[in-house]
Amino acid sequence: MFVIYVSLNYQQLPITTREQLVFSKEELTRANELLSGEKSILENMILSTCNRTEVYAVVDQIHTGRYYIKRFLANWFHVSIDQITKWAEIGFKQDAVAHLMRVTTGLESLIVGEPQILGQVKDAFFTARDLGTTGVILNHLAKDAITFAKKQHTTYRVSELAKTSGQTGLHQIKTGLQDLSDKHVVIAGLGDVGSHVLKNASTMGFGEITILNRTNEKAVQLADHYGTTVRAADWDKLAVAANAADAVILATSAKTPVLNGHTFASGDTNLKMVVDLGVPRNVHSEDLPVEITYFDIDHLTAIISENQRAKADMIDQMAAQVPAAVDAFDVWEQQLHVVPVIKEIRESAMDVAKTAYDSLLRKLPELDAHQRKVISKHMKSIINQMILGPIKEVKELSLQDDTDVDLAFVCQIFGLPTDLAKQERTYEK
Structure with a gap:
């Protein structure tokens, strides 16, 4: 048995071709079922994005499966x-195991x-699993890939590194x-940049968001769209x-500053931070009180550049973890045929x-x-401790040469059928 992948992706194909090679969500069930009926599979x-x-x-067989x-x-x-071959x-x-690990982690993403x-x-796996087109191997591989990706994203929070000003x-x-739950942010200027800032800010948990635009109607419309947390104010109230x-x-296209430092007198303002996205700048920053950042x-561009360097380093570290994950799956796969022996x-x-135990109770x-429960629990504990060593050795034997001979000898010692170790080598579809 062999794991294989066939990929039609953005690295090989332009969107004009790629858009013709997509399974809709509704088609995946039928597609998985049809593929499952093919010879050698x-x-x-199926993953389609x-x-x-x-x-x-x-x-x-690799060659027939690929065909x-x-x-x-x-x-x-x-x-x-x-055309598919091309x-x-x-x-x-x-390579197939490593590819799924990299895809699931986002290392192969645009x-x-x-x-x-x-x-x-996850959705692709659950769809196939629920249909019954996956089995022991793909179930384990998909779960490994999902667990691996979750761990990488928890350890390296690449997605949290901001990419725009x-x-x-x-x-x-x-x-x-x-804590933003009791904080008030003002967004002034609702062009492309300001509207995008508002969209992001609306999901961050601010207690209150005030928006202002020279065209007041636009501010009112956006405030109505985002609900009670967002309110509009007249431009002259900035x-x-x-x-x-x-x-x-501040994200206005004004040619001159819309605010100056004297607007914020020390001790008379609640303001702690100003983010100026305007070019020319929207604020005369020289006169700002020292307590305002x-x-x-x-x-912001300097921070973005540092983020890009940090992201590149994180990506390298994530990629470096893939070989170990592949090796772990390989070891699991090699040990599959000893499961009946261990069982x-x-x-x-x-x-x-x-x-x-039954004799003792009589x-x-x-x-x-x-008392019976305590005795039963301790007897099971003793048994588990006694077979722990042999089971560990059986797993080790599965990775060595002459595995069948060694496992047959183990089966003979334990009084088990000597052909047990060969049972998982056959696969019924």
């Missing part, structure tokens, strides 16, 4: 097998490190003010609103424990329920 799941359409499968996956894709999308990226064994793909892989400004405000706020974000475009060792030992009928 033992397990399968705006940037990639991929088949992951367990096949009995029938390509034929399935060609038939579904009404193209030739030669477009597709194909890998198998460890925006490297983005977490959205993790949810899409507006996002960076909001991040600086959040860092400076900490200075009053700014003094009452904890932070101000000020960021202009150059400050029989455990069941045989538990049968011995049950026989001894000889000591006066034991109450609590």
